Amino acid sequence: MKYRTFNLILLLFLCTYLCYGQEKVFPKTREVVSINIPKEKFHLYLLIGQSNMAGRGTVEPQDTLGNSKILCLNRDGDWEIAKDPIHFDKPVAGVGPGLSFAREMLKTADKDIVIGLIPCAAGGSSIDIWLQDRFWEQTKTYPYNNTILRTKLALKDGTLKGILWHQGEADSSPQKRELYVQKCTQLIKKIRYFFKCLDVPFIAGELPSFNKNAKDFNPRLYEIKKHTINFDIVPSDAFTSLPDNVHLDAQSARELGKRYANKMKNMNRHEK
Template identity: 45%
Template sequence: MISRRFALLLLALAAPFASAADPIILPPKDRLHLFLLVGQSNMAGRGNVEPEDQKVHGRVHMLGKDETWAPAVDPMHWDKPSAGVGLGRTFGREIANANPRIAVGLIPCAVGGSPIDAWKPGIMYAPTKSHPWDDAIRRAKIALKDGTLKGILWHQGESDCKPELAATYEDKLHDLIQRLRKELDAPDVPFIVGQMGSFDDVPWTPEMKLVDEAHRNLPKKVKNTLYVGSEGLKHKGDKIHFDSPSFREFGKRYAAAYTLLTKQQ
């Protein structure tokens, strides 16, 4: 009988050559590292999908819309028809390549346009006729049957850059983190927040600066959190969403931040 160690070695060696048609082989629960992807459209991804974005990595999986595991390829989200390349797939590949003994399970749950107030129990977000919080918690708990939650990736805030919302954003973000950790029984799970687009041709309003300040100051106020800057990244022409190369780079930055944070624990 083949040993578990040898089987995992074969899985790691075969990963770069996997195809979408290959069956998903999950490792033991402690070696399937789960990451929850939450927020709005810049987490869901709106980049144009290119051939490289649909290449399969044998150790990077995603929980699909049907709540079964599938190869992690873009588009990973389905919140809106415009869903495309995001940061999650690149993040997963970076983590898997740095840790050959594990597999990565991505749990896509972002909802384009959603304000932070939509991320509360029982709240329906009318534009997508979905319940961002309830759906994310349900999907995360399904994934947790097979793996171990290792991180939460958050990119959101654009919809809260309004005079009546920005001033209370920080308190709501801290509350969101506390609720997620409590509901998923993961009090110390790393929480990574990304900066909104800091595009050269898009001046920031006072409200944008206030929301960014809440993101930027998070590591000083909430344990096991880190902020990822978006300096140098470009938009796709709409002055809101990152383009595909920028999403891929952002995924690498999130992965570097996660690695740094876990080394500090």
């Protein structure tokens, strides 16, 4: 009888400890916050493209630890403390480059700066979906129009400091990639003109090297750089994929975010 009682007490203790631990390590709640800082201190970064920007990596404890100085615009248009997944384009959304980008940017930012991420990527979307503002069946959205509306909402509180673009898997075939330079250049101009920020940094990510079309697609990005101001490219070498051989695993997605941040910092230094 005493043995059973001891086991029950031990079991209760373990359950309480594990539940508390999981709540501490894997936060279940989303923390909506109010913005009470000057617009120039709230630095906004737009995250657009397709699934490797949205993120498909497996969420781990480190991805759910929030920081009150890193926020994201949620599905409802409210600011909340950023925790992965920050995108919501599909139920499979997971770890992408956005959160690690913000963490890296914050390391060298002035102490009064707050970073706001605007997640707008749409898994599987082609450049035509974006450029022509077409409905995208997979996400049941108009990715370009959604980006415009969400960014306008965010700009009420902050200042747009950069645009991160990772897209191309849907346009990497021989037929589609031939027109990619023209189309992507047009999209960059379209977004910049709409928000009257003609020189805001725009950074694109290469297709990861494990993508069979990467070596033929990625040179198109460097063609864009030749005639587009404040445009740069993040290398995607030495990354590993999920079993689907399409999407970055969580570790690679985090590293991609750091590379975006380092590129953004370099661009900002050159502007000064």
